[in-house]
Each structure stands twice: as C-alpha cells, then as structure tokens.
Amino acid sequence: MASSEGLTSQDYIQHHLTNLTYGQFPDGTWGIAQSPEEIAAMGFYAINLDTMIWSVGLGFVFLGLFIAAARSATAGVPGTLQNLCEITVDFVETNISQVFGSRPNALIGPLSLTILVWVFLMNLMDLIPVDFIPHAAALAGVPYFKIVATTDPNATLGMSVGVFFLVLYYNFKIKGPLKFGAGLVTHPIPHWSMYWFNFILEIVDMLAKPLSHGLRLFGNLYAGEMIFILIALLPFYAQWALSLPWAIFHILIIGLQAFVFMILTIVYLTQAHETGEH
Amino acid sequence: MNINLTMLGQLIAFVMFVMFCMRYVWPPLTEVMRNRQKTISEGLENAAKAEQQLQQANESASNELEAAKREAGELIAQARSRANQIIDEAKEQAKEEAQRIIDGAQDDIDQEISRAREALRERVGELAIEGAEKILATSVDRSAHEAMLSKLSQAL
Numbered sequence: 001m002a003s004s005e006g007l008t009s010q011d012y013i014q015h016h017l018t019n020l021t022y023g024q025f026p027d028g029t030w031g032i033a034q035s036p037e038e039i040a041a042m043g044f045y046a047i048n049l050d051t052m053i054w055s056v057g058l059g060f061v062f063l064g065l066f067i068a069a070a071r072s073a074t075a076g077v078p079g080t081l082q083n084l085c086e087i088t089v090d091f092v093e094t095n096i097s098q099v100f101g102s103r104p105n106a107l108i109g110p111l112s113l114t115i116l117v118w119v120f121l122m123n124l125m126d127l128i129p130v131d132f133i134p135h136a137a138a139l140a141g142v143p144y145f146k147i148v149a150t151t152d153p154n155a156t157l158g159m160s161v162g163v164f165f166l167v168l169y170y171n172f173k174i175k176g177p178l179k180f181g182a183g184l185v186t187h188p189i190p191h192w193s194m195y196w197f198n199f200i201l202e203i204v205d206m207l208a209k210p211l212s213h214g215l216r217l218f219g220n221l222y223a224g225e226m227i228f229i230l231i232a233l234l235p236f237y238a239q240w241a242l243s244l245p246w247a248i249f250h251i252l253i254i255g256l257q258a259f260v261f262m263i264l265t266i267v268y269l270t271q272a273h274e275t276g277e278h
Numbered sequence: 279m280n281i282n283l284t285m286l287g288q289l290i291a292f293v294m295f296v297m298f299c300m301r302y303v304w305p306p307l308t309e310v311m312r313n314r315q316k317t318i319s320e321g322l323e324n325a326a327k328a329e330q331q332l333q334q335a336n337e338s339a340s341n342e343l344e345a346a347k348r349e350a351g352e353l354i355a356q357a358r359s360r361a362n363q364i365i366d367e368a369k370e371q372a373k374e375e376a377q378r379i380i381d382g383a384q385d386d387i388d389q390e391i392s393r394a395r396e397a398l399r400e401r402v403g404e405l406a407i408e409g410a411e412k413i414l415a416t417s418v419d420r421s422a423h424e425a426m427l428s429k430l431s432q433a434l
Contacts, residue, residue, distance in 0.1 A: 023282070039280060048284040055288060059295045066299070070306040075313035082310075089307050109308070110300035118295060149288075154281060158288025162296075 009233050016130060016229045018144045019048035019152055020137075034143050048152055055149035058121040062114070092116055092262070099266045100273070108269055111166070115159065116262040122149040123221055123254035127247055130228045150221040150257075153214065160214030163265050167209070170272035179275070213264050220257045224250050399434050403427040 014036065021033045023046025032049070033039040039046065069085035078086060092113045100108055125147045137145035149155045171180045184202045185195040224246075231243045406427060 019284075021280075021282070042282070043280075044282050046280070046282040046284075047287055048282065051284050052287050052291070056291050059291055063295060063298050063303070066303040066307070070303050070310075073306050073310040075310050075317055078310075078314075085303075085307060086311055089304070089311065093308070107296075107300065110304040111296050113304060114292075114296045114299045118292075152284065154284035155288045157281070158285040159292050161285065162289050162292045 012233065013226075013229055015144065016134060016146070017151075017226070019146050020050040020142060020144045021046050022049050023047065032143065048146075048154060050144065050146045051149045051152040051155050054125060054147055055118075055122055055155055058125070058149070059118055062117045062121055066113075066117070088117060089113060095263060096266055099263065100270045103273060105269075105273075107166070108266065111163075111269075112262045112266055115265055116258050119150060119159075119217065119261050120255060120258035122155070123258055125149070126151075126221060126224055126228070126250060126254060129243075130225070130232050148221060148225055150217055151225045153218045156218040156261075157210070157214035159261070160210040160217075163213065163268060164210035167268050167272045170269060174273050175275055209268060213261070213268070216264075217257050217261050220253060224253055395434070399431045402431045402434055406430065 018036055018039065021039045021042060022031070023033065023039075023042035024030050025033075025038065026041050033042060033046070065081065066085050069082045072079070073082055089109075092109065096108055096112060128147060133147045134145045146152065175183065185199045187198055187202060189198055227246055228243065228250075231239055231246060234242065407423070
C-alpha cells in the first residue's frame with residue numbers, strides 16, 4: 001500500500017503515528033494541522049481530535065452497555081448482556097477485595113470498572129486493521145486519524161493523572177495533612193538528619209507512579225500498533241502470515257494491559273489508604 | 279506524540295465517565311447481584327429444609343404404616359382368639375345342652391323304668407300266683423300267701 005500511493009515507508013509509518021490535531025497555527029488562525037511540523041508548532045494548546053473522538057465515543061459505548069444492563073437488571077434469571085456486565089463487575093470486585101480489602105469506599109469499584117472496560121475498548125481498536133479507518137478518513141479529507149486512543153500518551157497520562165489526584169485526595173483524607181507530610185519525610189530512613197533526602201526520594205517515588213502508570217499502557221499499545229504498521233508494509237499477500245499471529249497474541253495484550261492499568265489503580269489507592277505501620 | 283490539551287480533555291472525560299458509572303452502573307448492578315446471591319442462598323436453604331421435612335414425613339409415614347400394620351395384626355389376632363373363644367363356648371354350650379338332653383332322657387328313662395317297676399311290682403303277685411297256679415295246677419289261696427307275696431314284691 002505504501003508503494004502504491006507513492007509514499008516511502010517512513011512517510012507511511014509517520015502518517016499512521018500522527019494524531020488529528022486541532023489547534024492554533026503560528027499565524028494566529030485555528031484549524032487542523034496538516035503535517036507533524038504544524039502539530040509541533042501548535043505546542044501545548046492543541047487537542048487531538050481523533051483521541052478524543054474515539055475515547056469519548058468508546059466511553060459512551062461502555063456507559064451505554066452497562067447502563068442498559070443496569071436499567072433492565074433483574075435479580076432473577078439474567079439476560080446475556082446482564083450476564084456479561086455482571087461477570088465484569090464480579091471480576092472487578094474480586095480484584096478489589098483481594099488488594100483493597102473490604103474498606104468502605106464507594107468510588108473504587110466504579111473507578112476500576114470504568115478503567116477496565118474503557119481501556120479495554122480503546123485497546124480493542126488496535127485489532128481493527130491499521131489501514132481501514134485512516135484510509136477511509138483520508139478519502140473523506142481528514143489528514144490523520146489514529147483509532148487507538150491508548151497509543152496517544154495524552155490519553156493514558158490523562159487517566160493516570162486522574163488516578164494520581166485521587167491518590168493525593170485519599171492521602172489527605174485518610175491520613176490527614178500532618179501524617180501525610182510526616183510520612184513524606186520519615187521514610188525510608190527515620191532519622192531527622194536524613195529528612196531532606198527522604199523527602200526527595202518520596203517526591204520522586206510519588207511522581208513516578210502516574211508517569212509509569214500512564215506510560216506503561218501507552219508503551220505497550222504503541223509498540224503493538226507499530227508492529228501492525230510494520231506488518232502492513234509487507235506485500236498484501238504476505239501480511240496475514242504475520243498479522244494474524246500478532247493479532248491473536250495482541251488479544252492477550254489488550255486485555256492484560258487494561259487489567260494491569262486497573263490493578264495498579266487499585267494498588268495505588270490501597271497505598272493511599274494504608275495508615276499503618278511500616 | 280506531543281503532550282497537549284488532549285490530556286486535560288481525557289482527564290475530564292475520565293472523571294465524567296467514572297461519575298456516570300458511579301451513579302448509574304455500579305450501584306444497580308451490584309445490588310442486583312447481592313439480591314440474587316441472597317435469593318439463591320435462601321433457595322438453597324429452603325431446599326435443604328424441604329429435604330429435611332420430606333425425610334421427616336417419610337419417616338413418620340413409615341412409622342404410621344408400621345403402627346397400622348401392627349394394629350391390624352393385633353386386631354386379627356384378637357379376632358382369631360375371639361373366634362376360637364366363641365367356638366369353644368359354643369362347643370361347651372352344645373356339650374352342656376347335649377348333657378342336659380341326655381340327662382333329661384335318662385330321667386325320663388329312669389322314671390319310665392321305675393314306673394314299669396312299680397307296675398310290675400303291683401302285678402308281680404298276680405303273675406307269681408298265676409305262675410304258681412300254672413305250676414301247681416292248683417288254686418292257691420290268695421289270702422294265705424298274701425304276706426309272702428308282699429314280701430316278694432318288696433324284694434323286687
């Protein structure tokens with residue numbers, strides 16, 4: 001496909017890894033960037049339309065499915081959709097009870113469920129052949145169109161930062177500002193002369209969490225997407241030989257990464273709740 | 279791969295989805311699941327109870343049956359012994375009746391005998407005289423032998 005359009009492989013890959021970005025051009029007008037250079041010039045005040053469209057759209061798919069199931073939910077014999085949703089909810093609850101325990105918290109359940117299903121749906125888009133939707137979008141005059149929102153670090157970091165805020169909130173709420181502050185300086189070396197060192201360590205540790213949390217998901221999906229793109233560079237008759245095994249393997253990855261993102265969220269929130277001794 | 283406002287947009291979308299999930303998805307689904315768990319556990323409990331009741335009912339039914347059988351056996355035995363008793367009584371009665379009839383007959387016979395004897399006694403003198411007359415071919419004086427004849431009839 002790359003050669004048929006007169007593009008180099010590098011251009012093809014570049015095209016597939018570029019988001020549809022809306023922002024302000026250097027000349028002051030607003031619009032959709034037509035090249036990576038223009039996107040770079042837009043800086044921070046720009047928005048990736050494709051990421052937003054797909055993530056919000058899939059978020060509504062998630063909500064639609066689960067609200068439909070919850071609306072018609074019955075304690076009697078459940079239907080197929082209700083079964084599916086209940087299996088998911090039960091899976092999330094099991095994981096929470098194993099890691100978080102049985103502390104009363106109305107937020108962690110819905111939070112984990114949202115993360116699991118939403119991230120899974122966004123990852124799932126990775127299994128759609130890499131050229132289908134971007135090519136259709138190109139025919140419609142849209143320059144770039146990435147369909148896997150989780151291959152955009154903005155999406156994954158947006159979520160991990162959200163979790164980070166929650167961790168801070170619970171640290172303050174459960175431990176209180178004083179104990180939380182004390183915890184920052186007295187670990188891991190409980191001696192007053194090393195408090196400054198402890199503080200640096202704890203801050204780095206704390207900031208590393210949302211970063212690694214978001215980038216882990218991004219990295220896995222980005223790499224997977226990249227391999228699909230590389231496979232798509234092969235002649236069309238040979239692609240299936242590699243893309244099929246990779247897609248099958250990727251089914252595991254997309255579920256696993258959604259699960260890992262959820263589990264890490266639960267673990268971080270559990271740490272924020274732990275007032276105990278250590 | 280640039281970090282831009284998308285991150286903020288994603289964060290806002292994330293918060294909203296979590297809030298929607300918290301409001302409309304999680305509570306009803308978990309509640310339904312709890313209710314079903316409760317229903318199922320109650321059902322199982324009831325089933326166990328029903329099984330126990332069934333067992334008790336079976337036990338009591340077999341007990342009743344046993345008792346009824348025993349009672350029936352007793353009744354039969356009683357009836358049998360009663361029948362035997364009745365038969366024995368009847369036999370006894372029949373024997374007594376027979377004895378009474380026999381006794382009556384014997385009395386009649388005895389009376390008949392004594393009456394015949396009486397009659398014979400009254401007529402023995404005549405007969406003896408008649409016999410003696412025949413033997414002796416002579417007339418015997420009645421009055422002369424009266425005393426001897428009455429002695430004879432006394433002996434008879």
